[in-house]
Amino acid sequence: MSEPPSEDSDxxxxxxxxxxxxxxxxxxxxxxxxxxxAAIAGAxxxxxxxxxxxxxxxxxxxxxxxxxxxxxLPSTGTIEPEPPVVPAGGTVVIDAEGAGxxxxxxxxxAISKAxxxxxxxxxxxxSAIDGADALVIVDPDTDYSADELDAIExxxxxxxxxxxxxxxxxxxxxxxxxxxSLGERESDLRGLGERFELYFDTRYVYDQERNxxxxxxxxxxxxxxxxLTDGNGSVGDAESVVLYTPTEVxxxxxxxxxxxxxxxxxTADSDTQREHTLAVRDGNxxxxxxxxxxxxxxxxVGDNDQFLAxxxxxxxxxxxxxGPDGGDGEEGGxxxxxxxxxxxxxxxx
Numbered sequence: 001m002s003e004p005p006s007e008d009s010d011x012x013x014x015x016x017x018x019x020x021x022x023x024x025x026x027x028x029x030x031x032x033x034x035x036x037x038a039a040i041a042g043a044x045x046x047x048x049x050x051x052x053x054x055x056x057x058x059x060x061x062x063x064x065x066x067x068x069x070x071x072x073l074p075s076t077g078t079i080e081p082e083p084p085v086v087p088a089g090g091t092v093v094i095d096a097e098g099a100g101x102x103x104x105x106x107x108x109x110a111i112s113k114a115x116x117x118x119x120x121x122x123x124x125x126x127s128a129i130d131g132a133d134a135l136v137i138v139d140p141d142t143d144y145s146a147d148e149l150d151a152i153e154x155x156x157x158x159x160x161x162x163x164x165x166x167x168x169x170x171x172x173x174x175x176x177x178x179x180x181s182l183g184e185r186e187s188d189l190r191g192l193g194e195r196f197e198l199y200f201d202t203r204y205v206y207d208q209e210r211n212x213x214x215x216x217x218x219x220x221x222x223x224x225x226x227x228l229t230d231g232n233g234s235v236g237d238a239e240s241v242v243l244y245t246p247t248e249v250x251x252x253x254x255x256x257x258x259x260x261x262x263x264x265x266x267t268a269d270s271d272t273q274r275e276h277t278l279a280v281r282d283g284n285x286x287x288x289x290x291x292x293x294x295x296x297x298x299x300x301v302g303d304n305d306q307f308l309a310x311x312x313x314x315x316x317x318x319x320x321x322x323g324p325d326g327g328d329g330e331e332g333g334x335x336x337x338x339x340x341x342x343x344x345x346x347x348x349x
Contacts, residue, residue, distance in 0.1 A: 072213035073240060073302035079110035080305070081312040082234055090116040092315055093128050096138035103295040104138070107308060114316045126151040134161040134315040139291040143188040153195045156284045161318035163311060164192065165291035168204040168247035168268075196285045197253040204245045205276045205289075207265040212242040212301060219302065220246075220259040220278050228258065228281060228314035235310035238303040246290035248276045255282035259307070286314055 092111050096104060108118045122128030125148050129135050135155060144152065156162050166189050189200050210219040220241050228235050241259055248267065259279035266273055279288040293304055 073219075073242060075298075075301045077300045077305040079106055079113075079299065079308045079312065080234075081110055081114050081309045081316070090133040090316060091119055091131065092116050092134045092136060093119045093122055093125075093132045094136040094138065095121060095125065095140070096136075097141070103297075105296050106299040106305075107136075107294050107312070110308065110312045111315065114312055116316050129155050129160065132160065133318055133320065134163070136315070137162070137164045137192070138294075139165060139167050140188055140192075143191045146191075149191050149195050152192065156196070159284060159318050159320040161315050162196075162285045163315060164189065164198075164285070164287045165294065166200040166247065166249070166287070166289055167291050168200075168245065168289070169202045193287075196282060196287070197251055198255070198280070198282070198285070198287050199250045199252070200287070200289060201248040201250070201267065203247065203267045203269055205248055205261060205265055205267055205278065206245075207261055209264040210262040216245045218243050218246055218261055218265060218278070220261050222307075223257050223260055226256065226258050228286065228310045229317050233310050233313045234306050238306040238310065240302040241304055241307045242293060242298070242302045243278055243288075243290035244292040244298060246278045249278060249280050249287045249289045251280050251282060253282055255280035255287075258286065259288070281314075284318060286311065 094104065094108070111118050116133065119128060119132070125144070129151060132155075135152065152162060189198075193199055204216060205218055206215045207218045208215045211217050212219060220243060221239050222235050222241075226235060227233065235258070243259070257277045257279070258281050259277070261276045261278060263275055264273045265276045267276070278290065279286065281287075292298060293301075294308060299305060299308055
């Protein structure tokens, strides 16, 4: 029969148990620290992948990951508006953020070629456009005030030209006191869109059939007889316009489609293949669902320079005394059958 344990052995056992407990606690603490460090490192590795222009891939049976890249289009040419000389003395106001402004050199140069001055980021928009001929709005992150919306609407009604470049929702990494953070950004065009009966979708459009080396770099073209001036102008020569992760633009009025995708394009959360309208014109207002293609590194890919030449022609050919028709005697209307096809009701998805 074994002897009962002594008090010393009980103490040793108690001491050993406490030590083992402390060792276990330390080990668990180290394990938690390692796991947290790995999680933080993993998050740091993921954040750069979700930066600007990198939305997640759609998940549909018809999205073929082996068929997402086609041959890229060449980058050549410059923006040459026609006619090269128009009456001097006009002004085009450009409302863009600092980062966006730094990338608009080619567009500003083309406006200068058309003998118009460029004014950036006015302190007071209402007074700036009062003496201007045209207004360019680039991807605003805050909506305009009621007074500013009234001024822009009156400006277009008087014959001033308005061009709006918007984007779909996208992820952006921003820095702060606590480090980098990932957030979703949206072009705030709700108030402006309502004034001109336009709707900028928040989803991006993609096309695995017609693209510039990436399914999100969609190739679009003007429909037959599309025009930004009295005649076709430079837009008629733009057969392959590349938009970079664009969104669809729709009209609840009589807007005319100006850029349309091929029949196999889709929105990011829909499996339906159809034509998508990426730019529309309604009288003195032109709306385009992409603000990236005007940048200095993308303005001349494919026929982008030809399309932007047409945009400049549109900007400088207005008449502040002509009223909403823009001086061409038309109400900005379009073929009703085309509008029903390309600017139809919003997808239920």
